[in-house]
Amino acid sequence: MSADVISRPRSPALPAGTRGRPRRDRGRVLRLYLPLGLYLVFTLVPFYWMLVFALRPAGSTTPVPWPITFDHFATVWNDLGYAVFFRNSVVVGLWSLFVTTVLAVMGGYALSRYRFRGRTLFMVVLLCTQFIPGAMMLIPLFTIFKTLHLINSLGSLIVADTVFNLPLSIILMSGFVTAVPFSVEEAAMVDGCTRLRAFLAVVLPQLRPGLIAVGSFAFIHTWNNFLFALMFVSRQDSFTIPVGLSYTIGEYSADFGALAAGGVVAALPVVCVFAVVQRYLVHGISAGAVKG
């Protein structure tokens, strides 16, 4: 495709100085490694500082966590109820992940493969929802969940988080579906598969990156959502991690070890998920943007 580009003579045409080794290396350091290094410091020092507080004994002021202690983790996990918060967050996160992904596959497939009346309207509505502030939906959603007897239940969080995750997930997923050529599906149908079987057997496996991107997106958003959990749940045994953490910030502001350990518990799952799926996410946004 770009063979002619590659075979073009390069070095003679390039401006003098950009190809010579020493100049080029110094240029790369100034242009690339120095700013990247500075930015990495800005990114990582806060994480490091949290780890230091979480791992060093109370009262210590050394900038290195030594000797290491896990007392703070025991405190937050057992005494402050983080074991329960963690379980609640996992339940809400996984349910929202599951429902969001299934509905996103359905919606994304419909948007990508069918031209139906109302399709444009549906797209516009999905985009418009991105302008709806979660904070401003607190009042009406509270009233609705009260009517449905879902206040103080994790169900309210699963529903609210799923609804807010869905629109962007569908748009992303339709980009991924479009990237799977229709011909593979057609071939399977010619071989006698129903459309559903063709989808499950041929398309779904190829949607793996999309499923990963959308699912992790939904999980991270749900795991992090604070306001809904704060508003809809007031019983401590239904708290999620962010709400628990906000109380730790408020009530135990002198106990930085507990605050930091709680922070590590809150960060660990999402940062791990993110590290694994980061490349799918960038790819997914490209796919969605190309489509959009």
Added chain:
Amino acid sequence: MATMRRRAVPYLLISPTVALIAAFLVYPIGSVAYYSLQHRNLTRPWADGFAGLDNFRQMLFEDELFWQSLGFTAKWVIVEIALQLLLGLALALIVNESFIGRGLARSLVFSPWAVSGVLTTGIWILLYTPGTGVLRFLGRPETAVLGNPGTVFSAVVITELWRGVPFFAILLLAGLQGIPGELYEAAAVDGASRLRRFHHVTLPHLRDAIVLATLLRSVWEFNNVDLLYTLTGGGPAQVTTTLPLYVAQRAVDSKDFGYGSALTMAGFVILLFCSLLYLRISRFGGER
């Protein structure tokens, strides 16, 4: 019969989504409009009833905090977005280059995006608190930066940058990856300097991505309540209260749903107006 069924397939596929959006997004917006015309306070149910435009009159003419929060919201969004665009673009350009360890570098610099607002607050309280923080290593006098009206703005802006720049960079990186490499090769062959290549190849191709990213992030920063709610609580002396934060405080703390709904309506109108204006001015998706 078969075609009838086939035609129904896309509608069946989107029906659960449509039902969810109708029930939990569209209907609530309608009910906000309704509540905004009502006196409705969960702590004073005996005073509930039709209010007419009372809530709006109170908001526009009696509530100084409404205007103050609106001013702060504008300042907050503009400063955050300008800095996030600048740093996010630089970061995206850097991690778009090929170098050893790029995957790891990307994961690391993007990672704060996955962190919640509340956790960001927790982390930065550790950094900002006098006696335990890192300001002493920077040769700064030990002041409570979050409690001082003179420093609190810079403090919250930097904190939000830590979490906000990565997503901006992710959006722009996605845009950068859509630019065909041949264009750079051709520009280089023509002897265009790095700066000229950036100006004539990168920027025009990124234009729509930049417009979309700034818009999405502006809406997001406008709506962003978690961080300010937990980091400053809108203080000191309400100087860091945004409009949505003010709504959240009214809703969560004082359970004043009628007045909170009027504030919400104001927020909707302002956000919608600004978004449309921005899309118009930037001629999004139009000819270059």
